[in-house]
Amino acid sequence: MRKFNFSAGPAALPEAVLLQAQRELLDWGGRGCSVMEVSHRSPEFTEVAETAEQDLRDLLAIPQNYRVLFLHGGATAQFSAVPWNLLGGGDRVADYIRSGHWADKAIVEARRYGQVNVVASSEDRGFTYVPGPTSWRQSENAAYLHYTPNETIGGVEFDYVPAVTCPLVADMSSNILSRPVAVEKFGMIYAGAQKNIGPSGLAVAIVRDDLLDRALPGIPRSLNWKVAADAGSMDNTPPTFAWYLSALVFKWIKGQGGVEAMAEQSLRKSSLLCGFIDRSDFYSSPVERGSRSRMNVPFTLADAALDHLFLQESKAAGLLNLKGHRSVGGMRASLYNAVPVEAVEALLVFMAEFEQRYA
CATH class of the missing domain: 3.40.640.10 (Type I PLP-dependent aspartate aminotransferase-like (Major domain))
Structure with a gap:
């Protein structure tokens, strides 16, 4: 699978x-x-x-x-x-x-x-x-x-x-x-x-x-x-x-449906994830509003000591490669065209459950 x-x-x-x-x-x-x-x-x-x-x-x-x-x-x-x-x-x-x-x-x-x-x-x-x-x-x-x-x-x-x-x-x-x-x-x-x-x-x-x-x-x-x-x-x-x-x-x-359909889906995926992050006190975005990428969404946890556990548990949940770049740290979800909306929805469910358990 x-x-x-x-x-x-x-x-x-x-x-x-x-x-x-x-x-x-x-x-x-x-x-x-x-x-x-x-x-x-x-x-x-x-x-x-x-x-x-x-x-x-x-x-x-x-x-x-x-x-x-x-x-x-x-x-x-x-x-x-x-x-x-x-x-x-x-x-x-x-x-x-x-x-x-x-x-x-x-x-x-x-x-x-x-x-x-x-x-x-x-x-x-x-x-x-x-x-x-x-x-x-x-x-x-x-x-x-x-x-x-x-x-x-x-x-x-x-x-x-x-x-x-x-x-x-x-x-x-x-x-x-x-x-x-x-x-x-x-x-x-x-x-x-x-x-x-x-x-x-x-x-x-x-x-x-x-x-x-x-x-x-x-x-x-x-x-x-x-x-x-x-x-x-x-x-x-x-x-x-x-x-x-x-x-x-x-x-x-x-x-x-061409790039027009990709644009609509990209906006939907990034809006879902960024909106969830902005509503949370546990997750935060390091990027200023108005400059945020639709393709690559970095985010951090309130306690960086939980980073390893987040990556470990997200991988077990079937959510792969969420580690942020080594020069930045934290997490990063890349939402390219081939990443379906369902992937973002699954990520949000996991993030919400993780926050409930460890906040």
Whole structure:
């Protein structure tokens, strides 16, 4: 019997997708072999790749002047790829919003290749809020502005898209496909697959055509978006199984009603959990209201000495991976698209019973 998985990533996948992959693992489409055992250049896998791209285009209404890339290395590789690909157009200054752990990682990498201007930071209150645009200090001629719409560890999420004149770059690893996105407002969007798309090891990138010729000299071939775009993401052997599973997830999201349905469900799940926490004297949220993530909900217990017992008993109750990140502590429930409302309802029952016993 499957349990409810609140892992921050690699995260839960839709059960229907896992069951289909299980059925096809040894005999994919009647071919007598696995999808992992066929050439990525075969007509059969080319169809998977093309269908995956079209389904993602449909889900996010991606304009035709954007390329969709399926890349190696997850989002972390894109921390380097972004400056490599965008700082060669002249001005080597990049603007970054510092909103937490993953924004910090991106900033460290960008400083290897050019000057970074931190437009705004929420460090002053422990990265517990989204910095508002009134406090920004933007560069006059930035090559791009990078931000992290959802911080998985801190549990903060932007409720707006920054308005900038330079290309806007977003690391949407933990909230992509959870609500509609106006892609035309962005120069580039990237996302590690292992939260709302598929298994780890794959990153999806959406790049506007005019940004494919701005790379720094000497850019590694494996990080060059133009090389990937020209080769249909197959300059070398791609992570085919991750691509295949992602294609199944895109179909599943379509079947659920698309990103509009995911947005409605995300709001319902996070509202249930955050509302319960706010009504409790035993649990509390470290994130300021108005900045709370719909995807990742951190919370603490009134007595941290009970943390281990909470994790022990929640696991026994079939509620998995609720431990907070090691840098933050406490608990964290990640509510990605594949986590059903029933999982949150079960978590609330457990939290209420735990509070009654130990408060």
